[in-house]
Amino acid sequence: MRTWKIAVLALGANLGEREKTIETAIWQLAAHKKIRVLERSPLVESVALTQSGLDESLPPYLNGVIKIATQLRPKKLLEEITRIENLHGRIRLHRWGSRTLDIDIITYEDVFKSSKHLTIPHPRSHQRAFVLVPWFMMDEDAVLPGHGKVADLASSMTGQVSVKV
Numbered sequence: 001m002r003t004w005k006i007a008v009l010a011l012g013a014n015l016g017e018r019e020k021t022i023e024t025a026i027w028q029l030a031a032h033k034k035i036r037v038l039e040r041s042p043l044v045e046s047v048a049l050t051q052s053g054l055d056e057s058l059p060p061y062l063n064g065v066i067k068i069a070t071q072l073r074p075k076k077l078l079e080e081i082t083r084i085e086n087l088h089g090r091i092r093l094h095r096w097g098s099r100t101l102d103i104d105i106i107t108y109e110d111v112f113k114s115s116k117h118l119t120i121p122h123p124r125s126h127q128r129a130f131v132l133v134p135w136f137m138m139d140e141d142a143v144l145p146g147h148g149k150v151a152d153l154a155s156s157m158t159g160q161v162s163v164k165v
Contacts, residue, residue, distance in 0.1 A: 004036070004069040007077065008106040008142070010122070010131045011064050013088075014048055015100045018062040019164070021088050025101055026066060028084050034071040035080070041065040041134035044161035048098065049128075058098055062164065063130040065106070065138055074108050078118050081105070106131060110145050121145050129157035137163075 009029075013021045022043065030037040041064045048058035070077055081103040088101040106122045113120045125131045126147040132154035135142055142150040 002034075002071040002073075004071055005109050006038075007068050007070055007108040008135065009066050009068060009081070010102075010104045010106050010125070010128075010135075011066065012061045012102045012130065013100055014059045014061040014098050016089070019043065021101050022062060022064055025084050025088065025103060026064075028087070029066070029068065029080075032072075032080060035077075036069045037066055038069055039067040039138050041138035043164045044130060044134050045164050046130045046161045049130075050097075061130060063134060063161070065131060065135040067139065074105065074111065074113060074118060074120060077105060077108070104131075106135070107145060112145065121147070126153055129154070129160035133158055133161050 011022050011025055026037060026040065029035050043062050043064045045060050045062055047054045047056050048061055072080060085101045085103055090099055090101050104122050105118065105120055106125045108120050111120050121144060126144055132150055136150045136154040140151060144150055144153060147153060
């Protein structure tokens with residue numbers, strides 16, 4: 001039997017019923033026999049980020065972070081995440097486009113991995129307030145491998161998101 005590994009996932013949506021979609025996706029992850037949701041952050045709202053920068057003309061994103069234990073290897077975890085995104089109508093026309101659901105693997109233990117379809121830790125997570133701020137709110141002692149303490153990374157970004165109650 002495969003041992004349980006700890007991973008951090010970021011979830012976001014800016015189309016449709018954002019909060020309901022994120023809640024349902026977390027429930028769907030937890031329903032998988034090889035995934036356990038251990039912790040979850042509050043949800044935060046942020047301006048849509050596009051390839052050319054922040055775009056206030058687009059619907060804002062709702063984002064959160066969860067910590068899971070999983071027996072799935074990174075590639076299989078990505079396949080399950082993609083399946084759940086697709087269940088929620090995720091369309092991949094534009095790399096930085098609006099979406100009904102986006103789930104990213106931010107960390108998987110202390111693994112460093114880079115392939116055509118998956119890079120761990122997530123290559124831009126250290127620059128994203130919508131990942132770092134809720135992650136810090138969930139786990140004040142969190143560390144992003146290769147970048148340091150999440151608290152330090154998030155400290156200058158708190159004004160870029162607003163907490164949704």
